[in-house]
Amino acid sequence: MHSEDLRQELARAARSFQERGWMLGTAGNLSARVSDAAFWITASGRPKELLTLDDFVSVNLQGEVLAAPADRKPSAETAIHRVIYGHVPEARVIFHVHSIEANLCGHFARNGQLRLPPLEMLKGLGVPDAEPEVDLPVFANHHNVARIAEDMDAAFAQSLPRVPGALIHQHGVTAWGQDLLTARHHLELLEYCFRYLVQAKTIGVQV
Numbered sequence: 001m002h003s004e005d006l007r008q009e010l011a012r013a014a015r016s017f018q019e020r021g022w023m024l025g026t027a028g029n030l031s032a033r034v035s036d037a038a039f040w041i042t043a044s045g046r047p048k049e050l051l052t053l054d055d056f057v058s059v060n061l062q063g064e065v066l067a068a069p070a071d072r073k074p075s076a077e078t079a080i081h082r083v084i085y086g087h088v089p090e091a092r093v094i095f096h097v098h099s100i101e102a103n104l105c106g107h108f109a110r111n112g113q114l115r116l117p118p119l120e121m122l123k124g125l126g127v128p129d130a131e132p133e134v135d136l137p138v139f140a141n142h143h144n145v146a147r148i149a150e151d152m153d154a155a156f157a158q159s160l161p162r163v164p165g166a167l168i169h170q171h172g173v174t175a176w177g178q179d180l181l182t183a184r185h186h187l188e189l190l191e192y193c194f195r196y197l198v199q200a201k202t203i204g205v206q207v
């Protein structure tokens, strides 16, 4: 796929996530690898429902800006995308969004792990088990994004998450996939799990 098309597809995804309430007030960031060495990432602070080709910055895996439109800086959370691309070779697209449910679910985590509900839909996250016991890693939020990226780097060097995502407490989820559609499905499935967990808690269902 031509790299310009990738930016248009990322902009379309951002608009739909914003309409779902996951990218309000410029929150979140999206990226896609254009080669083994470089990726497009959303420019920092841009309204995610109005992204144009000028709202993307080309960055290499060392974090150096290769190309940026005037007055555009790469997402403040670029380091997190770099860590994921560095550790997960099959990750070609990364979506980071801020939903209310994800932020509530951070409070259900124990020892840095959120147990996902044992739903059939986990198959879409690559978990075929009959009775799945699967955790999503939850990282502490830090004002200094580099610290979040360092924590993630250290954790992923030990072991990769079983599902293609990670939650940052009081911040939002990041999901990835081998292409745009797969990353989108992974994000939707994780957000479905978050909604399920919040609603189960609300009506007193033990998960």
Ligand SMILES: CSCCC(=O)C(=O)COP(=O)(O)O
Pocket: 025, 026, 027, 028, 029, 042, 043, 044, 045, 046, 074, 075, 076, 077, 096
């Ligand atoms: C208003 S959201 C605060 C920053 C953040 O968490 C985020 O996802 C957006 O940062 P960016 O620099 O990518 O716009």
Ligand SMILES: [Zn+2]
Pocket: 027, 028, 029, 077, 096, 098, 171, 172
């Ligand atoms: Zn964020």
